Amino acid sequence: MSNPFNPGAGRKPPYLAGRDDIVRSIEQDMTRVYDDAEGMRPIVISGLRGMGKTVLLRALYDFANQRGWVVVWAEASKDESLSKKLAQSIYVELRKLRSSEKLAGRAFEHALAVLKSFQLKIDPAGACSFGIDVSPAKGYADSGDLSLDLQDLLEALGGAAREAGTAVLICVDELQEAPIEDLRPLNMALHSIGQSFSPVPVFFVGAGLPTLPSVLADASSYAERLYRYYTLDPLSDKSSEKALVEPVAGQGMAWSPEALGLVVQEAAGYPYFIQQCGFSICEQVDGPIELTMVETLAGIELAREELSRGLYRSRWGRATAQGKEFMRAMAQDEGPSKISEIARRMGKGDPSSLSVLRDRLIKDGLIYSPERGLVAFTVPGMDGFINRCGEVD
Ligand SMILES: Nc1ncnc2c1ncn2[C@@H]1O[C@H](COP(=O)(O)OP(=O)(O)OP(=O)(O)O)[C@@H](O)[C@H]1O
Ligand SMILES: [Mg+2]
Incomplete structure (x- = not known):
């Protein structure tokens, strides 16, 4: 018998357990977007490492793909522009549509021209690896203001999908990693397209660590109201x-x-x-x-x-000596740790002297703050690993 289990980041499980409610709820929204040809509130899914965010996002992607949606997938990362990644992914999808006959037509040609304008603005030197062989759409996505240009692009894409009788799904994984210069315009663009009289059928789903809601809120104060939030908890x-x-x-x-x-x-x-x-x-x-x-x-x-080997050791190895000391102090607790207690364990009088170290570990995605004054590991079981092996170095 071949092994049916599939451990590893983003690997599709043979059976997606315990996520029926959330999948059903989001798929219902998607069906409405498709049927009504109108957008809905964007969604954010957050959870600890290995909790199943990527595979859930993939399930939604497959759901849309099988129904003939225009599907866009990007994974955000610290040092790369999310806008460029989105543009690239949109380009790949549009090129596919263009050659598929089925959805070919003027609507998508216009979207492609808007994408060209967008690309010229975000990447004037042409460092992007893709060249779009159409003329830019004058007056669209060429203001130089990323939020407005992104809004134009999403509207052109959504408008084209509507004309073709379908809808657009945009999935962004690891969204907490996206540079703030991208997050703010993304929030603004999603906010603006949602406010139009008849929002284009664009459905956005972002996934990331538990820090994601606060990362989005730091980028734009209204983010809390903009997105609908789901949390992936441990399975029953x-x-x-x-x-x-x-x-x-x-x-x-x-x-x-x-x-x-x-x-x-x-x-x-x-x-x-x-x-x-x-x-x-x-x-x-x-x-x-x-x-x-x-x-x-x-x-x-x-x-x-x-x-x-796969989850803990490399993360531990990347931490500085001070970071390790901080995390060793955390690992003594079952569940979230109080900063004041960590300071005491580390022999620091003033807990605020740890704030730079704490922020560094949060930025590196090792810990997050579930509540003011508390920190917890982003990877379940990290405390157990540290208690077993954390003295080695
Ligand atoms: N609901 C589920 N039922 C069964 N297996 C699951 C479920 N969710 C995830 N898995 C399995 O857990 C592993 C991790 O899943 P996934 O990579 O989606 O997690 P993640 O939350 O995206 O992690 P990371 O934060 O590291 O990106 C995979 O091997 C996947 O098959
Ligand atoms: Mg993932």
Whole structure:
């Protein structure tokens, strides 16, 4: 039997467990956007590392793609302009549409011309790797003000989709990484297109770490009202069981109740760990899965070791000596830590002396602040890793 489990960043799980409600709710919105040919409030999905944001975003992307939407996907990163990435992805999609006959036509030609104007403004030197072989649309997306130009671009794209009887989905993963010079215009453009009398059918979904809502709010004060927010929590025990049982059902493998119970308990609802555990066990067992197998060779420990390699060790290794000291102090708590307590543990009298270090760790995506005065790890299980291995260096 080939191994059905699929651990790894963004890897599609064999069974997407416990996300029915959120998927259904967003898909309902998308269906309305499509049917009414009108946009709706943009969405933000946030959650810890490995909680399943990318695979959820991909599920929405597939939903739209299968229904003939215009689909745009970008992954934000610190040092690259999100606007350029979006422009590039829009270009790829428009080129596909152009050659597909189905949606070809004047509407998309205009969108392409607006994209050309946009590209000339954001990348006048032509450093972008794509050349658009149409003339720029004069008077569109050429003001030099990124928010207005982005608004023009989204309106042209949405208008074209409406004319062609479809809609546009824009997915941006790791949105918290996007430079503020992009986030502010993005917020403004989404805000403006939403306010028009008949908003074009553009549906935006951004995903990122728990810091994302505050990153967006720092960029524009109205971001809190602009987006609809969803949080991805750990899976319930029942969903965790499903994530483990469904993929092997009918394959001659079966979990004994004790084996299943132990994995569910150890995984604590963490989808990445569930996927890794299922994988490690299936690599070595070809038949009924008993408790001893999970306890010993095939199960928990192996999965934990894999996760250490893939998730924890590299992050830990990148932190400075001071950063490590800070995180070691955090790892003594189960759950979020008080800054004042960390300061005490580190022998610092004044907690505010840690603020630069704290901000650095937040910027690097290692920790976040769930509430004022508190910090927590962005990767579930990081505390356990540090307590087991964090003394090594
Ligand atoms: N609901 C789910 N059911 C089963 N497995 C899941 C679920 N969600 C995610 N997984 C699995 O967990 C792993 C991590 O998923 P994913 O990469 O989407 O997380 P993420 O939140 O995007 O993480 P990161 O913040 O590192 O980008 C993948 O192997 C994926 O298959
Ligand atoms: Mg991801």
